[in-house]
Amino acid sequence: MSNGSSLPPHRRLRGTLLVVLASVVVAGLGGWLVWHASGRDGGPRAGQPAPSDPTESATGRGGSHTPGGKGSKDHGPRAGLKGKVVVLDPGHNPHNGEHGREIARQVDIGNARKECDTTGTATNDGYAEASFTLDVVRRARTLLQEQGAKVVLTQDGDRPYGPCVDERAEIGNKAHADAALSLHADGSGAGNRGFHVILPARVTDGPADTAAIVGPSRQLGERLAGRFRAVTGSAASNYIGGGTGLDKRSDLGGLNLSTVPKVFLECGNMRDPKDAAQLTDADWRQKAARGITEGITDFLTR
Structure with missing residues (x-):
């Protein structure tokens, strides 16, 4: 079989460009995968659960929903002795x-x-x-x-x-x-x-x-x-x-x-x-x- 050295110059140039383009696509796809796994915009890394509620904040998971916890919106009386x-x-x-x-x-x-x-x-x-x-x-x-x-x-x-x-x-x-x-x-x-x-x-x-x-x-x-x-x-x-x-x-x-x-x-x-x-x-x-x-x-x- 013959190799690329026997091809005309314009054919050899087009082949080279195709190889370079393919390398750029592969490299770009690899970078996107790494970026996605590392947690874009400060999000959770691969294997970490994402917040289940958009109201969760840096005060802790479920911060605004945890009774009595930091970030709790419940400032009313606890009901442990209600009716007593x-x-x-x-x-x-x-x-x-x-x-x-x-x-x-x-x-x-x-x-x-x-x-x-x-x-x-x-x-x-x-x-x-x-x-x-x-x-x-x-x-x-x-x-x-x-x-x-x-x-x-x-x-x-x-x-x-x-x-x-x-x-x-x-x-x-x-x-x-x-x-x-x-x-x-x-x-x-x-x-x-x-x-x-x-x-x-x-x-x-x-x-x-x-x-x-x-x-x-x-x-x-x-x-x-x-x-x-x-x-x-x-x-x-x-x-x-x-x-x-x-x-x-x-x-x-x-x-x-x-x-x-x-x-x-x-x-x-x-x-x-x-x-x-x-x-x-x-x-x-x-x-x-x-x-x-x-x-x-x-x-x-x-």
């Missing part, structure tokens, strides 16, 4: 001291008679228990409402004194509360530190009958103690409860007269300097409110 009623009872009242006669009135708590209310305790620097309880309860109310709960307060600094302990219990009963919490801080001696939760004992006497709430109240107390400890970093009381953070009493009208699950929380000892430093710190009080909220949420969503 929580009663918060801030212990004492900042104005009780101005109404000594009224708060000294005796009321029936079932197995005894006790004063309507007391003034509560205070730190050595004068920070009142009643001021502490109102502050933390208001913080907890906000957090619980964000979870969708209906929150009822027994008082919000809007009463001249009290209410009396029997009325505090009745407020929770009338609200048909799913959980009720009475908030306090202790007034023990220096060196006595830590929080404890007071559970209702079984009392069936006069207007008091705690038989139906002893069990669920203990569950509420256990969850509250666990979350309060975890969030605040506080230790369980070293002087009440044998290190468990739990105590049971039958002499508190707010528990004796309750018909709904209810506990008391003593957040710390206001008379101990180290505990007082926490109780007077706004950041710690916010942690306390969060611990309370998480404990109540754990109980109501168990």
Whole structure:
């Protein structure tokens, strides 16, 4: 066979041009394939899934659709406690001291008679228990409402004194509360530190009958103690409860007269300097409110 060298010059030139053109086409096609696989316009590389929704952004896949995630458009209350009623009872009242006669009135708590209310305790620097309880309860109310709960307060600094302990219990009963919490801080001696939760004992006497709430109240107390400890970093009381953070009493009208699950929380000892430093710190009080909220949420969503 003959080769291209025997062809006329114009035929040889046309053959050369065809070879060059074919090389350009092949090279161009190869470049297009590489460009496409590498992800044009910053798109995903080969083997990576493309966004399934055009609204996804650099905040993360599904950023505007992930509940509570970065880029979330849902700023409304979460519905974890929707339909639940929580009663918060801030212990004492900042104005009780101005109404000594009224708060000294005796009321029936079932197995005894006790004063309507007391003034509560205070730190050595004068920070009142009643001021502490109102502050933390208001913080907890906000957090619980964000979870969708209906929150009822027994008082919000809007009463001249009290209410009396029997009325505090009745407020929770009338609200048909799913959980009720009475908030306090202790007034023990220096060196006595830590929080404890007071559970209702079984009392069936006069207007008091705690038989139906002893069990669920203990569950509420256990969850509250666990979350309060975890969030605040506080230790369980070293002087009440044998290190468990739990105590049971039958002499508190707010528990004796309750018909709904209810506990008391003593957040710390206001008379101990180290505990007082926490109780007077706004950041710690916010942690306390969060611990309370998480404990109540754990109980109501168990």
